[in-house]
Amino acid sequence: RFCLSGSDDKTLRLWDVSTGQYLRTFVGHTGAVNSVAFSPDGVLLASADRNGGLFVWEAENGREYLKLGGHGGAITDLSWRNDSNILGSCSEDGSIKLWEMENGGQVKSWGAHGGGVFSMEFARDGRILSCGRDRVTKLWDQNGGEQRAFEGFSDLALRTSFCDETNRAISGDWTGEIRVWNAADGARIGNLV
Numbered sequence: 001r002f003c004l005s006g007s008d009d010k011t012l013r014l015w016d017v018s019t020g021q022y023l024r025t026f027v028g029h030t031g032a033v034n035s036v037a038f039s040p041d042g043v044l045l046a047s048a049d050r051n052g053g054l055f056v057w058e059a060e061n062g063r064e065y066l067k068l069g070g071h072g073g074a075i076t077d078l079s080w081r082n083d084s085n086i087l088g089s090c091s092e093d094g095s096i097k098l099w100e101m102e103n104g105g106q107v108k109s110w111g112a113h114g115g116g117v118f119s120m121e122f123a124r125d126g127r128i129l130s131c132g133r134d135r136v137t138k139l140w141d142q143n144g145g146e147q148r149a150f151e152g153f154s155d156l157a158l159r160t161s162f163c164d165e166t167n168r169a170i171s172g173d174w175t176g177e178i179r180v181w182n183a184a185d186g187a188r189i190g191n192l193v
Contacts, residue, residue, distance in 0.1 A: 002059075004045055006033025012047050014062070024062045029053050035077050039084040044101065046087050048075035054089055056101065066104035070097055079122045086142075088128060090117035096130060098142065110144030118157065119171075124164040127183075129171075131157035137171040139183055150181045151188060 002023075003015040010029040015022055031051030038045045044065060048054045054075055056066040073092035080087055086107070087099045094116055098108040112120075113132025120130040127147065131137040135157050139148040153173035160171040168189065172178040178192040 002038070004036045004038065004047075006036045006047055006049075008032040010049065012036055014045075014059075026055075026057055026062055028055055028064060028067070031074070034075060037078040037080055037087075039080050039087075039101075040082055041084040043084065046078050046080070046089075048078055048089060050074040052091065052093075054078075054099075056087065056104070066099075066101070068099055068104055068106075070106055070109070071095065073116065076117060077119045077121075079120050079128075081122045081126060081142075082124050086122075088120055088122060090120040090130060090132075092116035092133075094132070096120055096128065096140070096144070108142065108144055110140075112138065112140070112144075119160045121160060121162050123162040127162070129160050129162045129169050129183075131160040131171045133157075135173065137169055137179075137181075139169060148183065148186050150186055151179075153177060153179070 003017050006012045012026045014024050029049040031049040033049050035048045045059050046056050052071040054068040058065050071091040075091045077090050090096045096112045100107050113134045115133030117132040128140040135152045137150040155174040157173050167183045169181045169183050180189045
């Protein structure tokens with residue numbers, strides 16, 4: 001019922017989708033906001049910016065809950081684990097980092113894609129799918145162990161998503177090619193046109 005938007009003006013805004021009413025502005029970023037995400041339980045929301053700033057906010061009142069630091073480049077994407085206890089972030093510094101939400105501690109960090117990570121997403125079972133500047137989509141366990149690297153694209157791999165119902169990995173590249181793979185064996189099932 002709520003919509004969150006990030007902006008180049010370094011703010012994010014919360015809207016009520018049912019009425020179209022603007023509710024509040026969140027201020028604190030020092031760079032353009034690249035990614036925003038509600039926790040699955042709706043209690044928290046996270047936002048990340050081009051300068052490596054990462055904030056977690058209380059959704060109900062807009063108060064800053066955590067300010068997380070550690071990326072050495074622009075943060076490009078965020079994803080919450082299904083239980084809302086872990087937030088994942090990825091960056092142009094090539095890393096994926098996992099943060100616990102009780103105290104904001106970094107629980108894991110690993111180099112995922114040479115040159116930068118553009119997209120990441122938690123699967124329902126806790127695995128993590130990512131893609132990046134190295135043109136490859138990868139599937140990880142939560143300890144940063146690579147489970148599978150899928151066939152590389154001919155250009156930058158920009159976005160990725162995991163279909164939990166079918167156990168499929170889906171990614172698209174700079175040229176607009178969208179591939180679908182079976183996550184179990186890595187076989188390409190086809191392309192979306």
